[in-house]
Amino acid sequence: MGRLFVGSCVALVATSVAFAIVGAVMFDLKGEFVLNNAQVGWIGGAALWGFAVSQVVFAPLCDTLGMRFLVRMAFLGHLGGAAILVFATGFETLFAGALVIAMANGLVEAACNPLVAALYPDNKTVKLNQFHVWFPGGIVLGGLAAYFLDGAGITSWQVKIGLIVVPTVVYGALLLRQRFPATEGVSSGVSVSEMFRATLQTPLMWLMLLCMAATASVELGPNRWLPAVLEASGMAGILVLVYISAIMAVMRYWAGPVVHRLSPTGILLASAVLSGAGLLWLSLGGATASVFAAATVFAVGVCYFWPTMLGFVSERIAKSGALGLGLMGTVGMAVVGLVTSPLMGNIADRAAHDDLAGDDGLAILVEARGALESESLRTPAAEGDDLRAALGLVTAVLERHQADGELPPVETANALRSVIESGSTSAAVGRAQAALGPAENRGGLISFRYLVPLCGVLALVFGLLYVRDRRRPS
Numbered sequence: 458m459g460r461l462f463v464g465s466c467v468a469l470v471a472t473s474v475a476f477a478i479v480g481a482v483m484f485d486l487k488g489e490f491v492l493n494n495a496q497v498g499w500i501g502g503a504a505l506w507g508f509a510v511s512q513v514v515f516a517p518l519c520d521t522l523g524m525r526f527l528v529r530m531a532f533l534g535h536l537g538g539a540a541i542l543v544f545a546t547g548f549e550t551l552f553a554g555a556l557v558i559a560m561a562n563g564l565v566e567a568a569c570n571p572l573v574a575a576l577y578p579d580n581k582t583v584k585l586n587q588f589h590v591w592f593p594g595g596i597v598l599g600g601l602a603a604y605f606l607d608g609a610g611i612t613s614w615q616v617k618i619g620l621i622v623v624p625t626v627v628y629g630a631l632l633l634r635q636r637f638p639a640t641e642g643v644s645s646g647v648s649v650s651e652m653f654r655a656t657l658q659t660p661l662m663w664l665m666l667l668c669m670a671a672t673a674s675v676e677l678g679p680n681r682w683l684p685a686v687l688e689a690s691g692m693a694g695i696l697v698l699v700y701i702s703a704i705m706a707v708m709r710y711w712a713g714p715v716v717h718r719l720s721p722t723g724i725l726l727a728s729a730v731l732s733g734a735g736l737l738w739l740s741l742g743g744a745t746a747s748v749f750a751a752a753t754v755f756a757v758g759v760c761y762f763w764p765t766m767l768g769f770v771s772e773r774i775a776k777s778g779a780l781g782l783g784l785m786g787t788v789g790m791a792v793v794g795l796v797t798s799p800l801m802g803n804i805a806d807r808a809a810h811d812d813l814a815g816d817d818g819l820a821i822l823v824e825a826r827g828a829l830e831s832e833s834l835r836t837p838a839a840e841g842d843d844l845r846a847a848l849g850l851v852t853a854v855l856e857r858h859q860a861d862g863e864l865p866p867v868e869t870a871n872a873l874r875s876v877i878e879s880g881s882t883s884a885a886v887g888r889a890q891a892a893l894g895p896a897e898n899r900g901g902l903i904s905f906r907y908l909v910p911l912c913g914v915l916a917l918v919f920g921l922l923y924v925r926d927r928r929r930p931s
Contacts, residue, residue: 471561490547512563515530563787567783670792673789678793721765733913738751739752813893825881828884843880
């Protein structure tokens with residue numbers, strides 16, 4: 458039992474290291490491949506909704522295929538996805554690599570959530586919280602590793618992606634040859650048809666699926682974007698994510714007393730209120746101390762969301778079994794990956810453009826075009842690809858401005874990004890950096906604010922469930 462639980466925890470570390478590392482390199486990918494925020498949002502989103510694809514396909518088959526089979530597939534997916542990302546050549550291959558890794562992450566949850574429930578049938582909520590310590594715990598490990606690689610002068614994003622392989626090899630050694638117990642559904646004799654009926658014909662299950670979409674969006678949407686948004690302002694965003702994740706890990710480890718004192722619905726109500734307050738505070742930005750204070754409130758708010766939602770379903774709708782747990786994870790990750798993360802990217806693009814669309818942005822582009830034209834003429838053809846690519850983007854934006862009377866959204870930021878990455882020695886590079894960084898920081902922070910109303914809706918729903926629980930006879 459101990460080795461299976463430890464191996465499951467290490468497998469979850471692999472999923473969270475992948476989450477942290479993809480988040481840590483998003484700013485680098487944006488510059489190197491000249492991606493806009495929406496494209497980055499799709500890459501970050503693929504790292505989430507791919508999880509949902511494998512959950513919805515394999516969670517219902519967990520009883521049939523067996524948990525060990527799913528773990529073996531996850532192992533291959535983590536190795537293969539990391540390799541695709543390392544050798545990526547553009548948006549399409551970056552997207553594909555993130556998707557394969559996310560599908561491996563989904564296989565880990567499809568196998569290990571029912572495994573933990575089967576190992577500890579009388580203490581599910583507490584043990585699921587302790588198991589899920591290792592999602593934020595892995596983010597701490599992966600985030601710190603990425604930060605210290607930067608400090609050591611190893612700035613290659615490919616090396617950072619390679620960190621995913623380390624916990625993958627460890628959990629493979631711990632789990633691939635082990636004998637797994639039967640799932641709770643198999644042990645209790647619940648048929649697949651009964652599991653589907655319990656999942657799909659229970660109104661409470663449908664309510665919890667809607668709530669899972671919202672809680673996952675509140676937790677994972679901002680955490681996915683946080684490093685890139687804060688790095689745009691010059692702050693070490695990965696350290697803020699590590700700080701949030703460390704708080705989450707510690708609080709999940711000591712979930713037992715909290716669960717017994719507040720009850721699952723009480724925890725969810727408090728989480729919704731604190732998450733909304735923390736997100737609103739984070740969206741205001743400010744000095745480093747203010748950001749860390751807001752991150753503290755946010756971390757305390759979101760830390761119990763995911764495992765408590767799973768524990769609630771496992772306890773209140775027990776016959777839903779592996780399908781219920783898998784469907785909860787599917788809905789949460791699918792909504793974040795397909796809706797929340799790209800939507801936050803689009804909001805950030807629009808808000809950032811408001812800061813770039815004025816006369817200053819136009820003046821920077823005009824100055825950059827002149828400098829790039831001059832430098833391109835002086836640079837040998839074999840060495841000036843980045844300069845000429847930047848010149849093409851800047852010229853296209855200025856032509857759009859001449860035709861429409863205004864700078865185009867998205868393309869303007871991309872043109873400035875290409876100037877920064879062009880290798881030009883012009884002063885326009887510094888001016889582009891000075892304009893783009895604050896604009897992207899402000900746009901990202903505004904996208905956080907759009908999630909605050911979800912917390913209000915969650916507080917209402919969980920508050921009603923909490924009151925109902927309190928009124929029940931003991």
